[in-house]
Amino acid sequence: MAGQNLVEKIAQKYAIGLDAGHIVCTGDFISIKPIHVMTHDNTGAVIKKFKSIGATKMNNPRQPVFTLDHDIQNKSEDNLKKYAGIEAFAKEMGVDFYPAGRGIGHQVMCEEGYAWPGTMAVASDSHSNMYGGLGCLGTPIVRTDAAAIWATGRTWWQVLPVAKVELRSRLKPGVTGKDVILALCGYFCHDEVLNHAIEFVGDGIAALSIDQRLTIANMTTEWGALAGVFPIDDVTFTWLRNRVDAVKKRGLQGVPSDADGKGTHPRMNMERIERLVSENLRADDDAVYAVELSFDLASVQPYVSGPDTVKVMTSINEMKKRNLRIHKAYLVSCVNSRVEDLAEAAKLIKGKKVAEGVELYISAASDEVQAESDKRGDWNTLIEAGAIVLPPGCGPCIGLGAGTLKAGEVGISATNRNFKGRMGSRDAEAYLASPAVVAASAIAGKITAPGEFDDVSPAGEIKTAEIKAASSGTVKILDGFPEKIEGELIFCYQDNLNTDGIYPGKYTYIDDFTPEQQAEVVMENYDPEFGKIVRDGDILIGGFNFGSGSSREQAATALKHRGIRLVIAGSFSQTYKRNALNNGFLVIGVPELVKDFKEKFGTDKLTVRTGITASIDFVNSVLKADGKKYSISPVGAAAQELIITGGLENWVKENI
Numbered sequence: 001m002a003g004q005n006l007v008e009k010i011a012q013k014y015a016i017g018l019d020a021g022h023i024v025c026t027g028d029f030i031s032i033k034p035i036h037v038m039t040h041d042n043t044g045a046v047i048k049k050f051k052s053i054g055a056t057k058m059n060n061p062r063q064p065v066f067t068l069d070h071d072i073q074n075k076s077e078d079n080l081k082k083y084a085g086i087e088a089f090a091k092e093m094g095v096d097f098y099p100a101g102r103g104i105g106h107q108v109m110c111e112e113g114y115a116w117p118g119t120m121a122v123a124s125d126s127h128s129n130m131y132g133g134l135g136c137l138g139t140p141i142v143r144t145d146a147a148a149i150w151a152t153g154r155t156w157w158q159v160l161p162v163a164k165v166e167l168r169s170r171l172k173p174g175v176t177g178k179d180v181i182l183a184l185c186g187y188f189c190h191d192e193v194l195n196h197a198i199e200f201v202g203d204g205i206a207a208l209s210i211d212q213r214l215t216i217a218n219m220t221t222e223w224g225a226l227a228g229v230f231p232i233d234d235v236t237f238t239w240l241r242n243r244v245d246a247v248k249k250r251g252l253q254g255v256p257s258d259a260d261g262k263g264t265h266p267r268m269n270m271e272r273i274e275r276l277v278s279e280n281l282r283a284d285d286d287a288v289y290a291v292e293l294s295f296d297l298a299s300v301q302p303y304v305s306g307p308d309t310v311k312v313m314t315s316i317n318e319m320k321k322r323n324l325r326i327h328k329a330y331l332v333s334c335v336n337s338r339v340e341d342l343a344e345a346a347k348l349i350k351g352k353k354v355a356e357g358v359e360l361y362i363s364a365a366s367d368e369v370q371a372e373s374d375k376r377g378d379w380n381t382l383i384e385a386g387a388i389v390l391p392p393g394c395g396p397c398i399g400l401g402a403g404t405l406k407a408g409e410v411g412i413s414a415t416n417r418n419f420k421g422r423m424g425s426r427d428a429e430a431y432l433a434s435p436a437v438v439a440a441s442a443i444a445g446k447i448t449a450p451g452e453f454d455d456v457s458p459a460g461e462i463k464t465a466e467i468k469a470a471s472s473g474t475v476k477i478l479d480g481f482p483e484k485i486e487g488e489l490i491f492c493y494q495d496n497l498n499t500d501g502i503y504p505g506k507y508t509y510i511d512d513f514t515p516e517q518q519a520e521v522v523m524e525n526y527d528p529e530f531g532k533i534v535r536d537g538d539i540l541i542g543g544f545n546f547g548s549g550s551s552r553e554q555a556a557t558a559l560k561h562r563g564i565r566l567v568i569a570g571s572f573s574q575t576y577k578r579n580a581l582n583n584g585f586l587v588i589g590v591p592e593l594v595k596d597f598k599e600k601f602g603t604d605k606l607t608v609r610t611g612i613t614a615s616i617d618f619v620n621s622v623l624k625a626d627g628k629k630y631s632i633s634p635v636g637a638a639a640q641e642l643i644i645t646g647g648l649e650n651w652v653k654e655n656i
Helices: 006-014 043-052 077-093 105-111 126-134 143-152 177-187 210-218 234-250 270-279 316-322 339-349 367-376 378-384 435-444 515-521 554-561 574-582 591-601 637-645 648-655
Strands: 029-032 036-039 064-067 096-098 120-123 137-140 155-158 162-168 197-201 227-229 291-296 303-305 313-315 328-331 359-362 410-413 429-432 460-464 484-491 539-541 566-569 586-589 608-617 622-625 628-631
Touching (some): 006 227, 029 637, 043 143, 064 105, 126 137, 210 227, 234 270, 303 316, 313 316, 328 435, 539 591, 574 637
Parallel strands (some): 064 096, 328 359, 566 586
Antiparallel strands (some): 291 460, 303 313, 303 429
16 A cells, blocks of 8 residues: 555544554545644634534633634724623633734744644634644634534544645745745646645755745645645754744743743743654655646746736736736735745835835734834834834735725735635725735835846646545444445536535525425526426536535535435535535545546536436445446545434534
């Protein structure tokens, strides 16, 4: 059997309840006990779920971390009351709590040693990928998962297919980590890493600072991945040792969890670093990857992404020619408002003024970042140039608080998302770039370069595309879960069928909508005839990236209520998959079957009653249909338990 990659090795460490000798690999459904789970302003919503399932105490108070960071400019009575309630709950439960103003949760996770190299940490936020900059397997979960982890210490995870991304050579002067990830998003823009975990390798990594790695890992989210992990190397160890020195100087004031009584930080300490060095965690030489990409860092120049998407990149020289006037510029967010970023911007701005008619907003990733930037003189340089200071938090990046884009305005931002309406009006345009480009543009009043750069084309290649085989051997079937099921196949060919097509948005917030009503309207935006064609017990086959779009869980429950036994697709939106299993509804990826059915049935009809019966053998992980046999990922105990109990909330009730 092939060796494990780094993602599989970390997953193995944090998997619980495995059968003796089970080697975790891509596709496995496992129960995980992550080292930490972070929630931010959405902690209030998780508290409601936690209480609704009957939980009264934390399984392990050291596991959750609460950070307030999203809507911290909102001083309304309702928001202050919500924040006070979260703080009071943290105190009652003995959970580490960081108040508004301490910083963006992801940055706090790194600064305070929660996102530790070689561990698995999760958060109910999509940019938990950022922890991978430190070699921590950070991946997003949904709110129900967070409540489950609070109550039981664990939730489920399906081990992702892993893409190996080789970064070769070195960046040219003036080119940054932000330019790298914008280039990757714009160059490999055909879903090459969609719903994958990424492992970065290559000789180019040694010259990338931790700040640059955090930036790249953060925006693997926008690239379509669910984790982006860098190797644990000397750069990592040096950064950690410097953090130990920094927290010693700061003292333990503001560190919520208990120290050892000797003034030692509970997580960021030398003893822990030395254990990490001796562990020497890395991928096996014979590890297998779903896809391998190679990219030449020397071919990167500053880029601008957008508007409205990160998958369209334009060289900075081309953007200069467009003479595009801007109204607002932003040095904010979890991706690009660390010390290096602010220093880069200050160096370009020093002695100059923000252009007339332009507003430049700055917000440090944390209060520690702001203090260090101030100490270096960078913060004051930006203020003297005319920058408008916002508190450490998310703010305009997510369209909250001061400085959002108005209709007709153009913004250049060092944030991570520029979707239409994300940073304000839908009639505005938002472009993404590095802090250097943002600073230069703020001074010029238009998008421009922070220096002179040669026109070069990005150089990358897809080296292999090999799908790792599922685990060999039979699967142990729990009492109450079927060893086999059969059903007639209903084919809906559409790729990227989004949740609005499956369950129309106009019904989403009707709180008293019954299961029967959900069943009546399911798929009506995709095919109004769907409800007349399907029968109870059918198995639905969809296309690729099934369930994309919003996170509404009714897109899973409505199909379940309609009597669909399970959904098979070429691939799924990971959020859809989580919502389905969290509601006791099985979904399985079988890409070869979907390809065969696309060829057999075409696209003439939105919904086809195929007349073909499928037999799924869960013991041997095999699906038989139309005279062919297809391998499926093993449906392990974690997934079986969710189906048997009817979903995660019911499972938690049985296990607290």
